[in-house]
Amino acid sequence: MSQQIQSTFTISRLLAASPSRVFQAFSSFDEKKQWFSGPADWVQTEAALDFRPGGSETNIGGPDEAHQSEFYAHYYDIVPNERIVYTYEMHHEGKKLSVSLATFEFEPEGEGTRLTLTEHGVFFDGHEDPALREEGTRWLFDGLAAYVERVRA
Known part of the structure; x- marks a missing residue:
């Protein structure tokens, strides 16, 4: 019998860039490729972004x-x-790990942006620990912060 675990986490981070700058890092295919990736040994084999309601990535x-x-x-x-x-959906080595709903909110705070992610995930058959997903997402936030603070619009 298959098993599932449901998990919700929230990450909030103050970034030293305007909401429009941070949003651009999500909406631009070229920019998102700069920070939304794996570790140093990661080789991207396919990437696409159709950033609009009804679009996909x-x-x-x-x-x-x-x-x-x-x-x-x-x-x-x-x-x-x-x-x-x-x-x-996340898959690894041909196995479906999870399906998640992610909401990102961009709020001006001082001269920066308060970026808040709330994510609710369903994790299947013990293929992934939800705590590892949150850890990986925090790592992506680190990359986003470094990118928007280093590369100004």
């Missing part, structure tokens, strides 16, 4: 062909510089 890669991770997203709601809502 694909990001596939890994250290080698035998160890590929697959991210498939579908965008539901986008309010420029304010909110992004999408669902996504």
Whole structure:
């Protein structure tokens, strides 16, 4: 019998860039490729971004062909510089790990942006620990922060 675990986490981070700058890092295909990736040994084999309500995103890669991770997203709601809502599936080595609903909120705070992600995930058959997903997402936030603070619009 298959098993599932449901998990919700929230990450909030103050970034030293305007909401429009941070939003651009999500909405521009070229920019998102700069920070939304794996570790140093990661090779991206496929990527696409159709950033609009009803659009989708694909990001596939890994250290080698035998160890590929697959991210498939579908965008539901986008309010420029304010909110992004999408669902996504994660697969690894051909196994579906999870399906998640992710909501990003961009709020001005001082001269920066308070970026808040709330994610609710359903994790299947013990293929992934939800705590590892949160850890990986925090790592992506680190990359986003470094990118928007280093590369000004």
